[in-house]
Amino acid sequence: MHLDEKIWLTLSFGMIMIFMLITGYQTFALEMGPPSHQETIDPEKVDQTAPFNEPGIKKIGENEYEVVMTLQIFSFTPNTIEVPAGSKVHFILTSKDVVHGFEVANTNINAMVMPGHIQKITQTFDQPGEYLVLCNEYCGAGHQMMSMTISVK
């Protein structure tokens, strides 16, 4: 190996290690890990299982909300929610049929929602506005219609 190649490889290796370091730091120290909730549910009995028997928004603290939501072809339940600006919203999601995606445009919310699995993701909405929520995993003929809005007042 030539010296310049060694330098190049050391830099490459270093770069990969720095990526790992940052990812690890963000995941474990800053608790910014990707949505990875581990609870499961019977996908055919979502309607009968708490908390999904009562989907909707619930205030759980000062500026803190919990949204229980089911995803099914081709809609979200509830299909519109409203929160004041600056509130922290915990989404609890599951699918009643096929694999769906839960993405809120212009935020970092992005999670896969699988039948049989409960997914959780939290976001603080600081800016007021109408946020577009959409399904970003192909789920069938009406996939492009599957959306809802979050109004932040």
Place this chain on the structure above:
Amino acid sequence: METVITSKEKVTVFNKANQVLGIHLEDARITKSYLLVAFIALLLGGFLGLLQGLNRAGVLELPVWLNYYQILTAHGLLLVVVLSAFFTIGYFYAGLSHTLGGLLPKVRKMAWIGFWMKMFGFVLVVIPILMNEASVMYTFYPPMAAHPMFYFGLVFIVLGVWILAAGAFVNVSHWRKNHKGQHLPILAFFATGVFVLLVGATAFVAVEVLFMIIPWSLGWVDTINVMVARTLFWAFGHTAVNIWYLTAVSAWYVIVPKIIGGTRFNDYLTRVVVIALVIMNITGGFHHQIIDPGISLPIKFMHVFMSLAIGFPSLMTAYAMFRVFERTGRRKGGKGALGWLKKLPWGDVRFLSPFIAMAAFAPAGAGGIVQSTNQLNQVVHNTMWIVGHFHLTLGMTVVMTFFGISYWLVPFVSKRVLTPQMNRIGVIQTIIWTMGMVIMATSMHIVGLLGSPRRTSYTTYGEHVAAQAWDPYMIMIGIGATFLLIAVIIQVYAIFNMMFFAPKGETEFPIAEVEAGEFPTPYLTERWGIWVITMLIVVAMAYVLPLTDMIVNAPPGSPPFKTW
């Protein structure tokens, strides 16, 4: 005085003989058939791609009997599975035939059986897609269930791949038995790596389809474990695209140096890169599941590492290529820091196309590294960014290399020549393709960052402002797609012309020689048994843990759904 012919000289003599005689006609027929299928798939797939691009731009409304998702499924399968696989096989079988002194008769037979099995499988896959019974995309995630025929088709495609891989192994081991102690010719070495990976990757999808999906889609079992199926799929899905990439890499290491009149990069390191790419590849699939539920954070973190690890041999490749270019350019009289660049044969499509492919791999690879990390993945997952990414990696890096190869491989197998006119057409084609891809991939990356989802038919989401901001980019994508279709038509014309109408003659199979005075490569690189076992151990390290977890802690399974 007696002359002693060393084994190395023997090889050169043999190569010369082969160059003079050209390819065995029967072997040529195999490669020609594979290439024809590949490029017909390109034509169809490219046309479907344009339809999609225009639809998403809001310019074209599809007729009721033709669904966007149907087209998308066909587009993905035609280009990711048919074009790439058939080209790879055609190219490597020609390479095996050329560097190993012809295919064995039984290997030829296997190549044909494999060919027809793949074709049969492909027909089984296409029928339900055309009937709108299988709009499940290239990824066919359960619990969406296509018509069982779709899955049977996949099984035949996989079986075909296995037969072809077995054929390659038979030929390689035959050669090695007759050339004891020698290193496998480098192109055959790449072929071995590619076929090992193909078997490894398709084994996962075979398990998924045979043991999980088929019994479920036939109604023999009621439910399926969604997460396990998805995980098995990505062990295959990601590896598949990396195999096409490895095929392109083989041309960069072996063919391109010869075309620019230089020598190959260090033989030992080249083989190490191949082995590294084979061992570390299958475990990369997990970064497709970074935002999935049901996988714990430490496991995801380990898989970030396993995905990023593939970056290392790729960076080695980047170094190797530019080193070869620089050396050759300087040898030809290039001066100064960048003067050597001018000495490269820019007017030669056989160089230009793969060169742009390599250049595209810089942003493509960087994007890949970025999106393998947790947080950035969360931003771009399932958005148009991803689509942009694989149009850079597959559409530029891989396919443009394939195009570059086709301008000598097709004349070679047809015993014709590449005329200057055809070369000029090729250069124009390369430029149009590059423009189309750059416009399209750039817009896709940007609009992905803005949140536009992939795999979604035209929609304004009820005139939502966020979605309206995407529109200009969508139009750019439509424009890019138009350029691409023009380039596709030129390319397919070129293929037919070179295969059937170009002037007769002999074309060289350009394989670069090793640089003089290099250290001999250790024999360890030839011990494929050890590398395969190492690969299996690495795969086990990566997959046992999450799969056990997914199976033991599985929720009740899902019944099949048809949602289109």
Place this chain on the structure above:
Amino acid sequence: MTSFIYGLLLYFFLMIPPVANLVESIMITHMHMQMPFLVIAGFLMGKLFQQRFPLFFKKWNSNGIPGITLFLIIIIYWTIPRTMDEALTVQSVEAFKFLSLPFLAGIPLRDSWSKLSSLGRNMVIVIFMIKYFGMGALYIWWPSQLCNNYLLIDQLTLGWGFITTALCLLFYFIYLFMIDPSDYE
């Protein structure tokens, strides 16, 4: 010397507390990642010791058998469920792990492997294969927890990890059995 430095770097890397904590938090990575990597670190560092003390190795490990025995003893010791548990709870045991695996397993392995005949090497692999199948069966079918610091699912996963590794070794043997390298080399 370079291999020593790589070994040392790997060794230090494994000792960084967040790295050690992460790999020790999952049973299978503790046993199938951290421990082998410690051995590899020692293996890489071993060359320098071989060069520095050639006489020592020549004198006391001339046929490789004492070295490989030491290697096996250390490796088997660390597959006892209790030692894994105590490595997590008792500081001195953890320290012993970080010392014994590279220096009492990695270095002897490097020195002995090249001295062993192919029969000896295959014997070692057979021992590992049998041990891995055994441990795998134990961890999969043992009804209760073997390690107090890990979940039952961890134990099951480790069991399958053992089985798959053993299968890989079995494949290696099938490969050795079916293919005669002298046909090719």
Place this chain on the structure above:
Amino acid sequence: MISVLKNRHTTISLIVVILFGFVLFYIGTDGFKAFTAETARLKELKEEKPVFPQVTMEDSKGRTYSLSEFENKYVLITFLYTSCGTVCPQLEKNMAELYERLPQYVGKEIVFLSISFDPTRDDPDRLETYRKAFGSDGDTWRMARIVDKDELDLLLERFGVIVIPDGNGNFTHNSAFYLVDKTGRLSEVMDYTRIEEAADTIATLIESEKGNKK
């Protein structure tokens, strides 16, 4: 000659290595007896006989007391949490069976006590429901929690009970019957799956004590 010498050295080092291995395993497994940390723990507990610490318990009826409540009685203890879906119900079922087997002593010589290590969820109401489910009478077999976290940890540590939360509201924990004698020391740790054996041990202990008194 030289080769013989060499071999002698190798033989010596082999013997040293094997001896070292023997010693290592001997120490590491307490003389080939304890191959898991659990057996080591039980062995240690039996030798140490730790004292039940001063902790305040709150039972399903809302009463609070310390262990002195059961003065001059044996106490058979299990550790559990009511949200448990796997081991705990089995453990309590077995405890109920053991309870049935010792009618002549229960209440007089021995009381049963189930302690929850999940005090945030297992409030008296919940413990009451759980108590009814297993047919405990709430007096000679009580279900209680230890509210104070430090006290709970002290008890768990002293009795070698390891509780690992898995992050989803479940715990992995080791289970056994813990028998505390009349002086408040841990006298036996018994396998909870061997009910008959446990019943015999308890009966023998109590009888022999009675015999001594006479």
